[in-house]
Amino acid sequence: MTTQTIAFNTDRKLMKTGLNRIIGIGLFLLPLIWMDLTTYLTLTIAGISLGMLIFLIASGLTLIFGLLDVLNLAHGAFFAFGAYAGYTVLNFFNSLGWIETASLSSSLFYLVAALCAAAGVGALLGIVTEKLVIKKVYGDHLMQLLVTVGVSFVIVEILKIIWGVNDEVVPVPMGFQDSFILYGVFIEYFRIITIILGVGVFAVLQFFLKKTKIGIIVRAGVENREIVKTTGYNISRIFTLIFAAGAGLAAIGGTMMAIFNQSVDPGMGDQFLIFALIVVIIGGMGSVTGSFIGAIIVGLSFNYVAFLVPKMALGVNFMIMAIILLIRPKGLFGKD
Amino acid sequence: MTKRLTLEEQNKSNTKAMVNNPIVYLQAGVIVIFAVMPFIFPSFRLMDVMAKIMIFTIVVASFDLLLGYTGILSFAHGMFFGIGAYCVALILYHTSAPAWYHIIFAIIVSLVISIGLSLVISFFSLRVKAIFFAMLTLALAEFAHILGIQWTSLTGGEDGISFVLPSIFNFNQSLGTLFNTRINGRLIVYYLILVCTILLFAGLLRFIRSPLGRVLKSIRENEPRAVALGYKTFGYQIYSIVFSSCVASLGGILFSMWLCYVNPDSVFHTAIMVNILLMVLIGGMGTLYGSMIGSAFLIITENWLPGLLKSIASLAPENIIVRNMADRWQLYFGILFVLVVIFFPKGVIGTIRSILDRKQQMK
Numbered sequence: 034m035t036t037q038t039i040a041f042n043t044d045r046k047l048m049k050t051g052l053n054r055i056i057g058i059g060l061f062l063l064p065l066i067w068m069d070l071t072t073y074l075t076l077t078i079a080g081i082s083l084g085m086l087i088f089l090i091a092s093g094l095t096l097i098f099g100l101l102d103v104l105n106l107a108h109g110a111f112f113a114f115g116a117y118a119g120y121t122v123l124n125f126f127n128s129l130g131w132i133e134t135a136s137l138s139s140s141l142f143y144l145v146a147a148l149c150a151a152a153g154v155g156a157l158l159g160i161v162t163e164k165l166v167i168k169k170v171y172g173d174h175l176m177q178l179l180v181t182v183g184v185s186f187v188i189v190e191i192l193k194i195i196w197g198v199n200d201e202v203v204p205v206p207m208g209f210q211d212s213f214i215l216y217g218v219f220i221e222y223f224r225i226i227t228i229i230l231g232v233g234v235f236a237v238l239q240f241f242l243k244k245t246k247i248g249i250i251v252r253a254g255v256e257n258r259e260i261v262k263t264t265g266y267n268i269s270r271i272f273t274l275i276f277a278a279g280a281g282l283a284a285i286g287g288t289m290m291a292i293f294n295q296s297v298d299p300g301m302g303d304q305f306l307i308f309a310l311i312v313v314i315i316g317g318m319g320s321v322t323g324s325f326i327g328a329i330i331v332g333l334s335f336n337y338v339a340f341l342v343p344k345m346a347l348g349v350n351f352m353i354m355a356i357i358l359l360i361r362p363k364g365l366f367g368k369d
Numbered sequence: 370m371t372k373r374l375t376l377e378e379q380n381k382s383n384t385k386a387m388v389n390n391p392i393v394y395l396q397a398g399v400i401v402i403f404a405v406m407p408f409i410f411p412s413f414r415l416m417d418v419m420a421k422i423m424i425f426t427i428v429v430a431s432f433d434l435l436l437g438y439t440g441i442l443s444f445a446h447g448m449f450f451g452i453g454a455y456c457v458a459l460i461l462y463h464t465s466a467p468a469w470y471h472i473i474f475a476i477i478v479s480l481v482i483s484i485g486l487s488l489v490i491s492f493f494s495l496r497v498k499a500i501f502f503a504m505l506t507l508a509l510a511e512f513a514h515i516l517g518i519q520w521t522s523l524t525g526g527e528d529g530i531s532f533v534l535p536s537i538f539n540f541n542q543s544l545g546t547l548f549n550t551r552i553n554g555r556l557i558v559y560y561l562i563l564v565c566t567i568l569l570f571a572g573l574l575r576f577i578r579s580p581l582g583r584v585l586k587s588i589r590e591n592e593p594r595a596v597a598l599g600y601k602t603f604g605y606q607i608y609s610i611v612f613s614s615c616v617a618s619l620g621g622i623l624f625s626m627w628l629c630y631v632n633p634d635s636v637f638h639t640a641i642m643v644n645i646l647l648m649v650l651i652g653g654m655g656t657l658y659g660s661m662i663g664s665a666f667l668i669i670t671e672n673w674l675p676g677l678l679k680s681i682a683s684l685a686p687e688n689i690i691v692r693n694m695a696d697r698w699q700l701y702f703g704i705l706f707v708l709v710v711i712f713f714p715k716g717v718i719g720t721i722r723s724i725l726d727r728k729q730q731m732k
Contacts, residue, residue, distance in 0.1 A: 183706035190700035307511040
């Protein structure tokens, strides 16, 4: 069996062993030494929602890597394009004057509209890229890396042609700017929506890969294309769809991040590609569960450290990555 | 009985081989062109283009050592270039009275940082897979870019640092005229770049032709076989990474000395890395000489393309999309990049070599 299939088949539950679990919970509670409980809870919720945003982009990356064996460095560009697509939709609603007066339910409607537009644009971009470029380089890692860097560059330049090079302010629907108080902790609605979306995507992906027929065909196709072809499935179309799905996930992540940060800029793709890469390296390449755990780790540690030692916030992710690589060179859930 | 050649005769035959080899003339010709150009056409723009071609030739050649000869894709090469550039800039900026030994000091510092960092990177990632190395270095390079922008107290943030070169390298200092050309610091830096380029390029050629270089090629072709033959491939790969990142940071020092200015976007940005990749691919991976062609092509186009596009755009001045498309000339580099990777993976030198090989086989 090939690497990827094993990674999906048997995500060995490493964290399940007692010692690992105790260490994990210990590290999770460690920041409590330096802060009070309310701050800790606020930061935890913010951290998990940031983690879910990062998971959205990392999941597409790990999906494409795990199933197609392509490391897609153009993923950041899909992410940025999706962010701009969502921004355009929200801007349109804003020009109608609907954004400022939106209640929570109508805000949700606008969000869904923006996400659908972003996912559509992202998937379309993914299909075009796969058909034109990626198809020619299956099986050659070096070529894939080179070609996707080029594609990323092209997409970002196209983005600059369409939307300009400056930062833009994203109109955030009024309903999301509210928050409620639970045990003295301020919780913004948007954070909860992010967490629900992230967990939902995780569940759908797991279900799709493990329980549905398409998931089985894809996994078989990775293992042996020719045999799957002889059984009558159009494997190259399925590969295109997987690539499009990955790109669509990146685009959804982009729109969510645009609302989260309330701004978009052409360089955002590169910035969040690092986060995604770190998450994928921590979690183990090709493992969706690994990416999920990795994204939560990165989101939480980023928030805790940004509160305690603001200057270290970016560095801490690299430190965590280095430590995990020292202990497990293939990442938490990585297989060989 | 065959006559054994004496040492003198051997030297003679070597000289004869050199005289008959067209490559030697080509090399000498290129060096002479670069050496006399500032006197024939004393224009600043031309000199700037030539100096940048030379600097990028060594940066790209050192990258080719990694990509073409060792088969490792490192996205951190631009970062090492930036480290060199920032070392010299920071040291000259923060000393009140810069002197020539500060440049030496900057070279030592940047080499130490480059060696340390490349060792750390290789120990972390080479244990696993080449693809892993690419991911890790990409993340690190992005991190360096962000650090350059955000660590304003040290790097000056996005505004960058401009500094003045010490003693004879100072641009404002004039040392008289020669053949109607003013000898100033800029000209001296130009020749410094020329000499450094020749030395470093010769060093790289020596490196790939050494037994070590041959082992590296064998690792690229078939790693398990190289291991089976008893080579410790890990160690050899580290040699190549350390050496090439040192050369890259020296290239960065020259770049920064030529411009007397650095900012994060000019040395750490992904676009620089994409340019370096494109230069390697156009020239041909694993050819070393290709770096010269690649960097010459790209830098000349970079200087001439925006103007051309602007003149095209002026034909349709009202259309915003046309104007934007003319402004974003990097787009065409990106498209060229993708096309080269897919349809022209051998590059110029690689294609010429394979044509020559085929001709020889026909004979």
